[in-house]
Amino acid sequence: MGRRAAHGAGAGGLGGGRAGLDAPVEGARAGGGGAGRGAAVVAACLALVALQLRHTRPGHDQQGPQLRWTVAELAVSAVAVGPLGVSVGLLCLPAASLLLERRRLLLGLLGAGAVLVEALRAATLRDTVDLLLTVALGGTMLYAVTTLALLATRVHAARLALAASAVTDERLRIASSLGSGLSAGLREIHDLAALQRPDVLDELIAVARRTLAAARATAAELRSLSLAPEAASARALLASAGIVADIRVGHREPLGPAGTVLATVLREAVTAVVRVGDARRCEVSTEERSGQVVLRVVSDGAPHGVALGADVLDGLAERVRAADGRLTAGLEPDGRFAVEAAVAAAPAPAAADPAELRTALALYYALLGMFCVKALMFVPAPRLALGAVCVAAFCAFQVRFSIQDATRHARLALLASAVLALVPLPWLGRNWIGAAGILAGSLLIALPLRAGAALAAALAVTAGVIGGDGPVSALLTTVSALVSCVVVYAVLRLVRLVRELQRATAGLARAAAVTERLRAARDLHDLLGHGLAAVLLKAELARRLADSDAPRCRAELADIVRLAERGRAELGALADDGPRLSLSAELASAAAVLEAASIAVEVEDGPVPAAAGAVLSVVLREAVTNVLRHSRARHARIALAVADGSARLEVENDGVPDGVTAPGSGIGGLSVRLAEAGGTLAAGPDDGWYLLRAELPLR
Template sequence: MSQVPVSRLARGIVVVVLAGFTGVYLLAGSLLAIVAFGLQLVYVFRSLRRFRRPWLLAVQAAVGYTATLGFGDSVGLLGFLGGSLLLTPAWPLAPLVAISAAVIGPADPAISMVLIALLIYGLTRLTERVEEVHAARLALAMVAADEERLRIAAELSDGIGRGLAAIVGGVRLVLERPERTAEVLGEVVGTARRSLADTRNAAAGYRATSLAPEVTTARAMLAAAGITAEVRVGHSEPLGPAGALLAAVLREAVTEVLRQNTARTCVIETTAADGTVRLRVTHDGARTAQDESLADLVRQAGQAGGGISTSLSAEGRLTVEAVLPGTHGPVEAVEDPGAYRLSLALLAAVLAGFSVKALLLVPGSLAVPAAVCLAVIVVMQIRSITGRHPRALVLMALLTYLPIPVFGKAWLGIAGFLAGPVLLALPWAVAWPLVGCVMASVAVSAVLLGLPFPLTVNFTASTLVTGLVVYGLVRLAQLVKELQQARQALARSAVVEERLRAARDLHDLLGHSLAAILLKCELARRLDPGRARAELEDVLAMAEKAETDLRVVSGERQAMSLAVEAESARSVLVAAGIEVELVLAHEAHEGHEGLPAEVENALGTVLREAVTNVLRHSAARHCAITTVAEEGVVSLRVRNDGVGPAGGRPGSAGIGNLTTRLAALDGRLGTAREDGWFELTAQAPVARRPSPLPTG
């Protein structure tokens, strides 16, 4: 789900609903409705927040009461004032406005005033909640990644860390007491071998938490063998312990396809439902339904509470299917029921209000059957907030039109309850023409009932407005839920990226180091004491370096690494669906021995803040992160193409803190906007310039 479009959609819904109410009053001849609408937009758009002052409420009150008392317009217009009051600390005055509306006008428009006030409050609050949930996505992703980093550190320290410490201690003992070389060196070799196996197993385990690398490898191997591969991914990651076993099943199934070398097509499919994860591999090159290579995996799947089966179709297509309990790593969905409850309460209040307005027009003898029909409609409307219900839509259509001959004009306003679910349940290309038909049917019904033209127009326009109200309340609640799900997905992606990073580092750093340590230890056992000592001194240096690598892998580093931060930023941005260009050339400065720690920390912090702003304040699709070193100055530049009218927020507290941090290093921070791109540049000298010596 992209970023700014979500915000625009939420606020667009509010504007459309408010415009609908305004249109009804304009059709009734209230020209001041346009002014009331314009003033209300101050509470809708954050960019107009500076105008939210007490004098604005006074202006709204003047407009509302001038329209109602001076020009005789409907007291429903006071709903704009009431909604604004509910959004401010002056909310206790809102009931007084409602009372004044009841005194000035009849019951029907007074009820409309209360409904409009509640809707303005509810829609605005729901929109703000949408933005809050969206803004919290990055925070949750980073927390999840940090927690996963701590978990990885604990796992590695318990196993590989102790092994490296034992290797260092053993080698030092041999160097100090050569007479114990044979005894101790044998133990060191055994420890190195176990540590290497642990490293490889850990790397495989972290990698297998996600099926994505295994699927990518399988597709590449099948393509290289001339087999057409089709992949359908329907699960979310990380998969936890189930991932490793499913990866092994996929690996064995694809290996068997390649070994037989008779298949032309292969389909790899994953699904997740009812607490289970299912992997299905189907190919057309089978000779038998038996696959002995899966025997051990079948046993493991049974122990894990799942199962593996094979089946051969009449067309000769073999399917290997593995089903395991779904266990998603450390990121658990945390539902926030606040927005749902608010939308549900508002929807119930609005439906009740519209129902009361309809009952006011029903003859007393028909009030009970009308109330029963309205109760059924209200229940179905509330159910629509949880999804699409086509059968309920048909029943709602019947309850909309069949009672019209019985209840007359009182039932014409119910058509709006049908328009809202139509907009929610169907694609807009179908929904809007149907809503037009509903409005036309209301107009025709009003003419057949002999209603005057102004009342016919009012009922027709109100049908659209009511439909938009129902759509707006339900859609905003759904947006919050969708964003919560997207936030959880981003957090899971961050965890997957962190585990894959650890797997890569374990393989590339520790794996090679431990393999070299094992080789040199084995060599030292076969050499004379003098030559063995030289090899063991190398082993000691390599083991100490491996301990440093282990701290890097597990994230236990005191100084921030700009390169590591850049990779982390890339992972989070990619997880958010943003294309990243990463070019790091800051190590090219003359006499490079690594950037000073304070420069690494400052630029790393700038990069974190820049990425935070890209995700929170822009709708970027592309982001470029580059570093360069020229004339003793290292520059970091972050550019993204999602700048808005206030893109980048150069005056925010975060940017101010970074400016101060860089100034302490004689560096500087700059921002620029051009052609829809926002650029943040940070510069810091590699070496602090010495203060000039006093002269004279």
């Protein structure tokens, strides 16, 4: 090979079917210790690669400890390019290291040395410019790929921190929304009850009702972001009726206003399935279809449209239409009855591209731009117009199918890219080999790894055969195409990794915010709502006692003051990790509330660890509220016990309404809360009484 072939190419990537070890090969043929010189070249290259790998380890950005390795890398590079005669293109490795370590002075000296060496070696100015562009491109690519890989790792490690930040932001928003109306209502209840005057009882009851309605409405609004609570309630309701539940969730959350509508449809449809009572299996599914969230409830029992009733169906259909959706109900071809509701899905919030993605995209566009410049530099003048057309068309295909991930006509586009990469090789000059490398890297991304690797290797070999002048030249051309392939694959893979991390981080933050809202909704319903219900009950009792038993009336008002103070504390705790309740205090409060409603209560108390007691306290509140709201009980029993490594709470009463076969909807939220702690909840009629049993493992 001549002087131009020996020194004209460096790293070989993205243009130039040449390799940086041509000069040592030439020296080996000339004799004079060629074998030893070749071994030295190989050793130098391996040493540079090993030194380059240090940047992938933690702490690579600490400049002090790296200086001795930087000096060693520069020394090895100087020996390789100088006495050993390796191509200047090898300097892309130390150039990348200097960029990563931000050593601008040394980088300038390295660039000046590369210009001087190549000016002495190259036959033409064009060869000098071509090789220096290769050095700059190689160094930039190594720098960017290493930086992006480290940034992607940092983003991955920061996902939990971002989710925690989303939770904190959501808590602040919740606290802001709760701080006005509910806090003012509780303060007014406290102040009125503290007056100890019977003449304010009517006003007190009105305020308590208004505040309770606001708490329930706020809880419903918070719950509407997710169908998970209603789905849990549906599962519990169906299971208690002996119906196999198959629940499949295929939508993204949060749902926004659509969640309230779909939750109502789900609750009414499942209640109808249970009410009819002859179904053996019920399927509940959601999916996103054509910009809508579609909910289907399908059962194999008698058409529960009869149980729902025309008025209920009409009311549901009207609510769904008000949300710009549709509701249909009827028999399926297989004889099952289906209720289907479709509501517009909430648009996903537009998120700005992260800096890592912008850097990766800029890197790929720079890579294509460099390919264009290098390819056109060696196109003969009469064919320059053809070269420009081929370059523009090839880059357009790459941007469309590699960056934008378009799938329509993908096979045709890949075939067209292959034709553009291979056919012009004999006429568009040696640097057109970069097109084959870029296409090979795209194949590794677009196809399964094995198929992509096989086709990329075949493409590189084909490019070598077409573009090479002989066996050695064909081999060097193939290696050059493979180098370009690896660089392009790395960049495109990083683009996809950054996008995947962006989606995963956004999804995790969204899920964390939804979870936090559901926690606040449960606490509003299970704690504050039930406390306000107790306030209302005691206020009504105090009004009845105002004329007949003044001391008892004042005692009830004092209890209302205490309940209002506790409610305000719980409201403030909603913006934190949630209220921590005392089971003994809740047990005493439950007994007092039941006795105030003229229900004789039997309490079997037992020691329960504080952590389990905080969870069971919420269950106790819900159970007592259900006794007050949904039964005609005259007797009740509350039992606490610890046995076999579990804490158990049982609440039962003798006021089971006729026809009740399943727990109320509030039980679903408790089931979710207990499931998060590893516990279970069961509720239903038991020998003429209604029994709720919660078990929680002790850890």
